[in-house]
Amino acid sequence: MSKAIPSRSEDYSLWYNELVKKAGLAENSPVRGCMVIKPYGFAIWEKMQQTLDKMFKETGHSNAYFPLFIPKSFFSKEASHVEGFAKECAVVTHYRLKNDEVNGGVMVDPDAKLEEELIVRPTSETVIWDSYKNWIQSYRDLPLLINQWANVVRWEMRTRLFLRTAEFLWQEGHTAHATRQEAEEETVQMLNVYAEFAENFMALPVTKGIKTENERFAGAVETYCIEAMMQDGKALQAGTSHFLGQNFAKAFDVKFANKEGKEEYVWGTSWGVSTRLMGALIMAHSDDEGLVLPPNLAPIQVVIVPIYRKDEELEKISEVAEKFTKELRARNISVQYDKRDTHKPGWKFAEYELKGVPVRIAIGPKDLEKGTVEIARRDTKEKQFVAQGETVEHIVTLLDDIQKNIYQKAASFKEANTHQADSYEEFKEVIEKKGGFVYAHWDGTSETEEKIKEETKATIRCIPLNSNQEEGTCIYSGKPSKGRVLFAKAY
Amino acid sequence: MSKAIPSRSEDYSLWYNELVKKAGLAENSPVRGCMVIKPYGFAIWEKMQQTLDKMFKETGHSNAYFPLFIPKSFFSKEASHVEGFAKECAVVTHYRLKNDEVNGGVMVDPDAKLEEELIVRPTSETVIWDSYKNWIQSYRDLPLLINQWANVVRWEMRTRLFLRTAEFLWQEGHTAHATRQEAEEETVQMLNVYAEFAENFMALPVTKGIKTENERFAGAVETYCIEAMMQDGKALQAGTSHFLGQNFAKAFDVKFANKEGKEEYVWGTSWGVSTRLMGALIMAHSDDEGLVLPPNLAPIQVVIVPIYRKDEELEKISEVAEKFTKELRARNISVQYDKRDTHKPGWKFAEYELKGVPVRIAIGPKDLEKGTVEIARRDTKEKQFVAQGETVEHIVTLLDDIQKNIYQKAASFKEANTHQADSYEEFKEVIEKKGGFVYAHWDGTSETEEKIKEETKATIRCIPLNSNQEEGTCIYSGKPSKGRVLFAKAY
Ligand SMILES: [Zn+2]
Numbered sequence: 017m018s019k020a021i022p023s024r025s026e027d028y029s030l031w032y033n034e035l036v037k038k039a040g041l042a043e044n045s046p047v048r049g050c051m052v053i054k055p056y057g058f059a060i061w062e063k064m065q066q067t068l069d070k071m072f073k074e075t076g077h078s079n080a081y082f083p084l085f086i087p088k089s090f091f092s093k094e095a096s097h098v099e100g101f102a103k104e105c106a107v108v109t110h111y112r113l114k115n116d117e118v119n120g121g122v123m124v125d126p127d128a129k130l131e132e133e134l135i136v137r138p139t140s141e142t143v144i145w146d147s148y149k150n151w152i153q154s155y156r157d158l159p160l161l162i163n164q165w166a167n168v169v170r171w172e173m174r175t176r177l178f179l180r181t182a183e184f185l186w187q188e189g190h191t192a193h194a195t196r197q198e199a200e201e202e203t204v205q206m207l208n209v210y211a212e213f214a215e216n217f218m219a220l221p222v223t224k225g226i227k228t229e230n231e232r233f234a235g236a237v238e239t240y241c242i243e244a245m246m247q248d249g250k251a252l253q254a255g256t257s258h259f260l261g262q263n264f265a266k267a268f269d270v271k272f273a274n275k276e277g278k279e280e281y282v283w284g285t286s287w288g289v290s291t292r293l294m295g296a297l298i299m300a301h302s303d304d305e306g307l308v309l310p311p312n313l314a315p316i317q318v319v320i321v322p323i324y325r326k327d328e329e330l331e332k333i334s335e336v337a338e339k340f341t342k343e344l345r346a347r348n349i350s351v352q353y354d355k356r357d358t359h360k361p362g363w364k365f366a367e368y369e370l371k372g373v374p375v376r377i378a379i380g381p382k383d384l385e386k387g388t389v390e391i392a393r394r395d396t397k398e399k400q401f402v403a404q405g406e407t408v409e410h411i412v413t414l415l416d417d418i419q420k421n422i423y424q425k426a427a428s429f430k431e432a433n434t435h436q437a438d439s440y441e442e443f444k445e446v447i448e449k450k451g452g453f454v455y456a457h458w459d460g461t462s463e464t465e466e467k468i469k470e471e472t473k474a475t476i477r478c479i480p481l482n483s484n485q486e487e488g489t490c491i492y493s494g495k496p497s498k499g500r501v502l503f504a505k506a507y
Numbered sequence: 508m509s510k511a512i513p514s515r516s517e518d519y520s521l522w523y524n525e526l527v528k529k530a531g532l533a534e535n536s537p538v539r540g541c542m543v544i545k546p547y548g549f550a551i552w553e554k555m556q557q558t559l560d561k562m563f564k565e566t567g568h569s570n571a572y573f574p575l576f577i578p579k580s581f582f583s584k585e586a587s588h589v590e591g592f593a594k595e596c597a598v599v600t601h602y603r604l605k606n607d608e609v610n611g612g613v614m615v616d617p618d619a620k621l622e623e624e625l626i627v628r629p630t631s632e633t634v635i636w637d638s639y640k641n642w643i644q645s646y647r648d649l650p651l652l653i654n655q656w657a658n659v660v661r662w663e664m665r666t667r668l669f670l671r672t673a674e675f676l677w678q679e680g681h682t683a684h685a686t687r688q689e690a691e692e693e694t695v696q697m698l699n700v701y702a703e704f705a706e707n708f709m710a711l712p713v714t715k716g717i718k719t720e721n722e723r724f725a726g727a728v729e730t731y732c733i734e735a736m737m738q739d740g741k742a743l744q745a746g747t748s749h750f751l752g753q754n755f756a757k758a759f760d761v762k763f764a765n766k767e768g769k770e771e772y773v774w775g776t777s778w779g780v781s782t783r784l785m786g787a788l789i790m791a792h793s794d795d796e797g798l799v800l801p802p803n804l805a806p807i808q809v810v811i812v813p814i815y816r817k818d819e820e821l822e823k824i825s826e827v828a829e830k831f832t833k834e835l836r837a838r839n840i841s842v843q844y845d846k847r848d849t850h851k852p853g854w855k856f857a858e859y860e861l862k863g864v865p866v867r868i869a870i871g872p873k874d875l876e877k878g879t880v881e882i883a884r885r886d887t888k889e890k891q892f893v894a895q896g897e898t899v900e901h902i903v904t905l906l907d908d909i910q911k912n913i914y915q916k917a918a919s920f921k922e923a924n925t926h927q928a929d930s931y932e933e934f935k936e937v938i939e940k941k942g943g944f945v946y947a948h949w950d951g952t953s954e955t956e957e958k959i960k961e962e963t964k965a966t967i968r969c970i971p972l973n974s975n976q977e978e979g980t981c982i983y984s985g986k987p988s989k990g991r992v993l994f995a996k997a998y
């Protein structure tokens with residue numbers, strides 16, 4: 017079973033694909049580019065959702081739900097939004113099927129053509145700001161702090177499970193504010209929520225920054241992002257938060273009367289993370305034996321496997337196992353006791369390794385004699401014997417250790433694979449030979465950014481927040497630069 | 508504010524529509540037939556979701572996610588499924604827009620036509636059973652107990668907020684079993700989960716039964732349902748659970764090797780409830796002042812309103828209010844302390860009445876002197892003064908009382924509006940003059956069922972489970988009948 021997936025060094029890309037399928041996370045569906053999220057994968061996504069949802073509510077947001085379909089004409093209202101977005105998307109043109117008298121089966125009824133085509137939402141700014149026009153009259157209606165959990169569709173030619181799929185699940189926050197400052201603060205606040213979630217739950221160190229104009233969200237004034245490093249050194253954008261200025265307010269005529277009774281356009285933000293985070297979680301931590309899940313997002317945190325030959329042994333082991341199950345659950349730890357007789361312990365060990373269960377307890381007849389259990393941690397694969405009386409406390413501490421260790425490992429890897437380059441030659445060498453994140457000076461122009469991308473496939477992931485102000489010269493053009501930006505090849 | 512909605516006796520239908528909008532539950536969107544679920548409405552739906560999700564998991568089900576789109580050809584695979592379903596639905600024919608050089612804006616790119624049209628799922632049996640074919644090989648893979656929370660689309664000509672919308676939110680359970688008996692038991696188990704949810708959380712008494720062949724789900728062998736009575740005496744189907752037999756297994760060739768190694772088709776069920784439950788909740792309990800929410804589903808269970816003239820008064824009231832807020836929250840009661848100075852207490856009273864908040868606490872300077880608070884319950888509108896020291900305990904009990912009282916009121920109404928009819932004359936008179944549920948004998952034929960529907964607009968809601976075996980003669984045809992069935996006009 018542990019041999020079922022190729023190693024990372026062999027073929028990182030195949031390793032990822034096979035791991036996603038073999039661990040029961042997701043698979044391709046018969047619909048091109050759409051995935052099926054399988055129960056185990058969905059259980060991880062549910063944990064992400066619950067955690068983020070709580071964080072959104074603690075920062076004052078409420079959930080709502082807006083239509084799946086957006087009238088085609090809405091996309092023309094915000095000029096730069098249509099340029100950046102509305103092209104590759106699913107278009108509904110008809111609303112009825114009928115029996116196909118000639119070929120059998122069903123056919124699209126040509127009489128049921130829509131007057132205006134509907135677009136399956138690729139993102140919901142347009143339809144939401146169209147509602148906000150009716151919801152906002154006065155400063156008393158602001159701020160309006162709304163989030164939506166939804167499916168969205170962006171037609172993609174090359175798809176990969178979780179990382180890039182035609183349909184994906186996400187949340188999209190859409191807020192409206194009375195002042196520019198408040199909207200900017202909201203944008204940064206949500207970026208920080210994402211960073212906190214990535215670091216504390218996904219065990220994923222991230223770099224916060226601002227996108228260049230080229231990479232900015234269509235319709236935004238400024239796009240903030242968090243960038244994470246995968247084990248192959250490539251960057252993965254793990255969340256974006258957009259300051260929309262008054263762009264959508266102007267496009268959809270959303271004004272409010274301020275305290276003085278004067279009409280002003282409102283200020284907006286939007287921010288989102290998607291099932292892409294599943295891809296990041298898998299690629300950042302897992303190894304050649306399978307998934308490595310941080311305990312804070314693991315659907316099963318502890319699995320107990322009995323090792324026995326005779327039924328009487330199983331009975332006695334089960335007594336101990338069920339006692340632990342109960343005690344651990346009382347500590348809010350999710351436990352599975354797997355006493356299926358259809359599979360052998362070795363098979364189970366490999367299976368739970370593949371599935372990334374952080375802690376495995378094995379109990380055999382000898383453990384009963386000695387009053388011990390064998391505890392194995394998934395991240396380091398270390399095993400140790402622990403007295404039964406100390407097991408619960410040991411596991412509480414161990415889960416915490418594992419969470420921290422997975423983060424530390426990722427942080428060390430990121431640090432070791434982050435470089436500076438002071439010339440274009442050096443830059444190209446680092447990108448080609450070492451990979452990872454490269455901090456280098458850039459002249460601030462889209463032309464240079466595109467040339468570098470063409471020649472090296474590395475893109476500017478972000479202009480890091482809180483980076484040192486450091487005067488320098490652009491590695492490509494030699495023109496002056498005010499600080500280094502973050503380059504990397506990216507997913 | 509309380510005058511903002513028409514009374515039920517004036518215009519029940521308008522009362523409902525206005526209530527849904529004025530209470531901030533939902534509104535129509537610019538897309539025909541699609542609704543926007545507003546934050547307060549969505550908060551109620553979230554409580555429903557959380558409760559049901561917990562009940563599904565307790566009965567062994569896991570969540571997963573399947574594609575939004577279904578290839579057109581899939582609908583032809585199960586013959587009766589296509590007859591009943593695949594007609595009124597949204598059809599995706601293209602995957603790209605392009606700039607419209609002539610008229611400006613965007614247009615559908617004629618070069619981006621799909622080879623096979625995709626249907627936006629009206630329900631997911633077909634695409635899910637297509638996956639199950641790969642997931643199920645042996646008896647060890649069974650039972651497969653999966654649920655999906657999703658949006659679905661059924662093109663509807665006449666729509667009403669929550670009750671009938673083109674897009675709606677729902678859950679759909681899809682299970683696969685080794686034996687007919689196990690699948691039948693699952694079907695009944697999930698019907699009972701729905702009935703329990705309706706009665707204990709929605710405070711909605713329901714009648715369980717089996718649908719006639721006419722009303723059966725397309726592709727099912729048997730459809731079980733729960734039927735509730737609204738305040739206008741009409742029935743509303745509040746959940747369905749389908750025993751699918753081997754129909755979808757045969758259509759999608761889903762077989763398993765049994766313990767003897769012999770291949771057999773698996774047995775299936777599917778079951779669902781939708782945002783339609785929101786309509787049922789609203790229509791069953793609310794009154795001319797607004798919503799009446801059972802505490803078990805109220806997003807805000809208790810609101811505290813300060814009554815004051817001077818700032819020093821507010822300060823002292825706030826001390827008491829914040830103490831209650833803290834103590835009530837520690838008891839898992841959701842509390843909102845509304846000390847906004849932008850609205851007067853009278854406005855707030857009407858607002859929270861409209862929104863159906865079960866308990867309102869008002870605290871004024873006199874209460875501070877006397878050590879009391881005024882507690883008003885939404886369901887009966889009774890008010891009473893309670894000593895501050897007893898307030899928390901009082902409210903814990905009161906919320907429980909309100910939940911029970913709302914159920915009892917609905918149950919009494921249902922009983923008072925349930926009748927028997929022994930002749931067609933009597934039947935027509937009851938249906939026309941009294942409305943409500945009518946139990947009558949029926950000969951078991953679709954012809955009779957349709958004639959009665961044509962002539963009276965009443966349909967057979969279900970053949971009730973656990974009804975008395977009672978020989979009789981059909982009210983319409985005079986032919987023999989083995990028991991009464993439930994007739995009503997329905998939503
Ligand atoms: Zn270096």
Ligand SMILES: [Zn+2]
Nearest residue numbers: 923925926927
């Ligand atoms: Zn009667």
